[in-house]
Amino acid sequence: MNSNLDPLQDPNANENGDAWYKIDPPNLPLLKCQLGEDAIEHIWELIDEAKAKEVEPLANQNLAGNIEKSLYLDDKDNYFFNTHLKNQVEEYVSQYSPLIQTSRNPFSTWRLYNLTLREFWVNFQNQMEFNPIHSHAGVLSFVIWLNIPTEYEDQEKIPFCASANTAAASDFNFVYTDIMGNIRPYTIKMGSDVENTMFVFPSLLNHQVYPFYLNDGKRISVSGNIYYDFSFDEEHRKGLESKM
């Protein structure tokens, strides 16, 4: 065996004449983005505007989070979506739509790729508050972690975590079914190094946020749900009909 080559996926790794290949059945990926200054500045402005208005109803009543306050955001002129998300999420749908059940569109002869941001909100999470396992509406959803007042290494030292075989205080995780049919977490350990990071995921993917403890800071995150843009589809349909 050639020890420099992976015996499970490099056909030339084995010297006995056998060629081995690794097969990864298709699955949907998650996306991660370290947002730049332009995006972060814009989002903080939207949060300040939402706080200044603080219009009823608060977003809480439509959300799973067991947390003090959530406010809807208004992405003026669709700036954040158009500048920082649209290209990537439309490319995602373009590449992966055969795997996304909701993208199947058997009653039309074309597929929908254009997307639009609908629900858009900010969460202010205090210690001991949490977001139980839930999924979202839409095709793709995202969360941007803006402010994380704790470090997971410290949270895991809290006595009731330190004695556990799965310390989870302050964790954010996705919950999915693996190829064996087992339910598994994919965990993001939370700390200041996750600040300004956005995760994009299929809206139906379950996820949850565990509480943090012994810290008076606020964990601030922004989330949104992205849908197919049916208004585009209507224009597209008219365009096609006019050519018939």
Ligand SMILES: [Fe+2]
């Ligand atoms: Fe969520």
